[in-house]
Amino acid sequence: MRHPLIQLLLVRLRIFQREPEALFWTFGFPLVLTLVLGIAFRPIEDEPLPVVIVEDAGDDTTSARLEADPQLELLHASHDEARRLFVRGRALALVEMQPGDAAPRVRSDPTRPESRLARARIERALVGAPSAIEDAPMREPGTRYVDFVVPGLVGMNVMTVCLWGIGWNVVEARSRKLLRRLAVTPMKRGHYLLAFLLAHVVLVLVTLAVILGFAWASFGVGSAGSALAYVVVVILGCFAFSAMGVLLASRTDNVEVLSGMVNAASLLQLVASGVFFSTARFPEWALTILRLLPLTALVDALRAIALEGRGLLELSVEITVLVGWTALAGLVGLRLFRWT
Amino acid sequence: MRGLVKRYGDRNVVDGLDLDVEAGTTVGLLGPNGAGKTTTLEMIQGLTTPTAGTVEVLGLAQPRDREAIARRIGVALQDTSLPEKLTAHETLALFRSFYDRGPDEASLLSDVDLERQAGTLVRALSGGERQRLALACALAGDPELVILDEPTTGLDPEARHRLWDRIEALARGGRTVLLTTHFMDEATRLCDHIVVIDRGKVIARGTTDELVRTHVGSHVVELEVLSGTLAAEALASLTGVRISRIVGRTHRLGTDHADDVLARARALAGESEATLGRVAIAPATLEDVFLVLAGRGLGDG
Numbered sequence: 001m002r003h004p005l006i007q008l009l010l011v012r013l014r015i016f017q018r019e020p021e022a023l024f025w026t027f028g029f030p031l032v033l034t035l036v037l038g039i040a041f042r043p044i045e046d047e048p049l050p051v052v053i054v055e056d057a058g059d060d061t062t063s064a065r066l067e068a069d070p071q072l073e074l075l076h077a078s079h080d081e082a083r084r085l086f087v088r089g090r091a092l093a094l095v096e097m098q099p100g101d102a103a104p105r106v107r108s109d110p111t112r113p114e115s116r117l118a119r120a121r122i123e124r125a126l127v128g129a130p131s132a133i134e135d136a137p138m139r140e141p142g143t144r145y146v147d148f149v150v151p152g153l154v155g156m157n158v159m160t161v162c163l164w165g166i167g168w169n170v171v172e173a174r175s176r177k178l179l180r181r182l183a184v185t186p187m188k189r190g191h192y193l194l195a196f197l198l199a200h201v202v203l204v205l206v207t208l209a210v211i212l213g214f215a216w217a218s219f220g221v222g223s224a225g226s227a228l229a230y231v232v233v234v235i236l237g238c239f240a241f242s243a244m245g246v247l248l249a250s251r252t253d254n255v256e257v258l259s260g261m262v263n264a265a266s267l268l269q270l271v272a273s274g275v276f277f278s279t280a281r282f283p284e285w286a287l288t289i290l291r292l293l294p295l296t297a298l299v300d301a302l303r304a305i306a307l308e309g310r311g312l313l314e315l316s317v318e319i320t321v322l323v324g325w326t327a328l329a330g331l332v333g334l335r336l337f338r339w340t
Numbered sequence: 341m342r343g344l345v346k347r348y349g350d351r352n353v354v355d356g357l358d359l360d361v362e363a364g365t366t367v368g369l370l371g372p373n374g375a376g377k378t379t380t381l382e383m384i385q386g387l388t389t390p391t392a393g394t395v396e397v398l399g400l401a402q403p404r405d406r407e408a409i410a411r412r413i414g415v416a417l418q419d420t421s422l423p424e425k426l427t428a429h430e431t432l433a434l435f436r437s438f439y440d441r442g443p444d445e446a447s448l449l450s451d452v453d454l455e456r457q458a459g460t461l462v463r464a465l466s467g468g469e470r471q472r473l474a475l476a477c478a479l480a481g482d483p484e485l486v487i488l489d490e491p492t493t494g495l496d497p498e499a500r501h502r503l504w505d506r507i508e509a510l511a512r513g514g515r516t517v518l519l520t521t522h523f524m525d526e527a528t529r530l531c532d533h534i535v536v537i538d539r540g541k542v543i544a545r546g547t548t549d550e551l552v553r554t555h556v557g558s559h560v561v562e563l564e565v566l567s568g569t570l571a572a573e574a575l576a577s578l579t580g581v582r583i584s585r586i587v588g589r590t591h592r593l594g595t596d597h598a599d600d601v602l603a604r605a606r607a608l609a610g611e612s613e614a615t616l617g618r619v620a621i622a623p624a625t626l627e628d629v630f631l632v633l634a635g636r637g638l639g640d641g
Binding site (some may be wrong): 177 | 385438
């Protein structure tokens with residue numbers, strides 16, 4: 001046991017075993033991630049694909065044929081609602097009836113495999129119908145995957161900038177005893193944290209301009225709703241994640257413990273809040289919980305503004321969630337906050 | 341401070357401490373690691389709430405008047421790292437902004453001899469320069485009381501002397517200074533009064549001379565034993581010996597009659613057939629006082 005190789009190996013294993021963050025990332029996080037993704041992408045045999053038909057179609061035959069297909073989950077909606085379901089990823093294809101005997105128009109996104117599959121199933125379900133389908137791929141801005149994903153990326157950016165920026169700096173200041181030094185000056189303690197919040201609002205707005213400017217210049221991504229509403233929601237998101245950053249950083253003076261907490265909080269929201277794919281894949285019981293996450297509320301609100309042109313007054317649920325997180329995490333964080 | 345107690349778990353880190361600091365004096369808190377010095381300072385600053393007892397600073401009660409006290413004291417804490425990506429001038433601008441009154445940044449830089457480093461990032465400053473900058477931050481509000489927690493720990497001798505000069509200038513300016521230190525030479529040079537703390541209690545107080553004369557005697561006789569045995573009890577019972585202790589193979593005898601004690605010790609060594617090596621007489625120091633009082637070396641905590 002005195003061989004240097006054995007001792008070096010023991011040193012590595014001991015350090016690993018005594019590092020809680022490493023244990024979490026090695027054993028805990030993959031299990032949690034597997035569970036969350038397993039729920040989202042659980043295997044369902046012949047899982048019916050959600051498609052939406054504009055309900056003023058008038059032709060019951062097409063509707064009945066689609067309804068009868070066990071591989072399709074047919075939703076009925078008005079024209080605007082049907083479009084909303086499609087651009088938000090809740091429906092994979094949209095069926096519009098045409099006047100007279102004209103073939104029903106099937107709108108799908110050729111860049112998304114699931115949308116192409118839904119289109120194929122619709123076509124198969126209507127085999128033998130008086131007229132075949134008319135393909136009308138969704139290509140206009142506001143209906144593509146890139147339009148869907150940009151608000152998600154903006155939300156993700158708000159979350160990471162605020163959680164890491166505030167959490168890391170506070171914990172580092174505490175571990176280097178700077179917080180303790182500031183606490184023995186007449187500095188108003190609220191000013192210290194408010195300065196962090198305001199600095200991150202500025203930082204987030206600058207990065208927002210960069211992301212949206214790039215998305216607009218490169219892909220023509222725009223917003224159907226008001227830019228002011230978009231900015232207000234981003235700022236509310238900034239408040240919520242800043243409060244969460246203060247909460248996570250309220251006690252520890254160990255940056256490794258902080259990174260474990262921030263990574264756990266942010267990565268779980270990344271996969272569960274619909275940044276890259278619609279949360280429609282989660283079961284209803286999980287959706288109820290996910291809607292209470294700040295990133296879900298932020299991304300949903302941004303998509304509602306950018307893709308559907310909604311105003312702030314129509315986003316009361318999402319805004320309540322963001323304000324609720326700001327108040328709850330902020331109050332608990334300030335209550336627990338340790339200056340020494 | 342009256343009857344000050346701070347309990348962590350089942351241990352009293354500060355255990356019934358009474359301490360008065362007279363305005364305009366420099367007072368040194370001495371003690372080994374874990375003696376309770378830093379915890380005592382934290383309670384004075386309002387960073388830690390006492391388990392029992394009262395702290396009054398400049399006529400105000402801590403922690404009730406924490407903000408009012410903070411406006412009138414300046415603090416340089418042990419091991420504080422100032423923001424590394426700020427310049428010295430920017431750092432002082434930050435600290436100066438917390439106070440209603442005080443000197444401007446240029447004057448503060450001049451006070452600690454850092455005018456040429458005004459635009460230098462903190463991370464590029466030497467250890468001594470950082471400590472002087474920390475002292476300048478402590479002076480940003482023109483404080484009546486300056487609290488310095490081990491201000492020269494980790495500095496080279498030249499940097500220590502430069503910092504001592506600045507601290508002496510504070511005292512000359514009429515400020516009250518309360519400092520902790522491990523260094524006896526630092527306490528001897530800077531402090532008007534010294535308070536020795538061990539295990540959370542004051543075990544001695546007075547000027548350096550008073551402490552040395554009271555607890556050790558004017559001189560220390562050192563006797564190194566190369567071979568044979570020289571019984572410590574026998575040395576301690578020699579006429580004129582006030583304290584006796586042994587460090588390794590060297591006996592140290594505190595006395596006011598060094599020549600007589602040395603002669604008697606040599607005779608005792610002859611009778612005991614012990615061979616003496618280095619023999620010396622040196623003025624007694626605060627370190628001797630401390631070792632006698634605490635019964636252990638400084639820093640052994």
